[in-house]
Amino acid sequence: MPPKRKQAKSDDTDDDEYRKKRDRNNQAVKRSRVKSKQRTQQTQGRVSELRLKNRELEAKIENQKKNLKFLKELFLTQAQAKSDKLSGVDLKQLLKDSDEEGDDKEAGSSASTSRT
Secondary structure (H helix, E strand, C coil): CCCCCCHHHHHHHHHHHHHHHHHHHHHHHHHHHHHHHHHHHHHHHHHHHHHHHHHHHHHHHHHHHHHHHHHHHHHHHHHHHHHCCCCCHHHHHHHHHHHHHHHHHHHHHHHCCCCC
């Protein structure tokens, strides 16, 4: 059996209550959308900041690599000049081995950072 319809007098109050509920709901939806937009903007801002910082760090890494290469070359030059004191030590092989270890570490760390 279908529900009974209320009298005409209560229809006006039902309409008023419905209108109030709709207004409250519309305001809540607006607030929710504003918050969502703010969160999205904050996230995008954070992503931009992190990308910039990442580029700066990558540039710093490149600079450090150049410095390391220069220092190794300087070391080899000095070591070769004083090679009579370093008998039986292959400096180029020693430095080459340390380069390969550094490359292995970089390969592992770049795999984890490349996901960003």
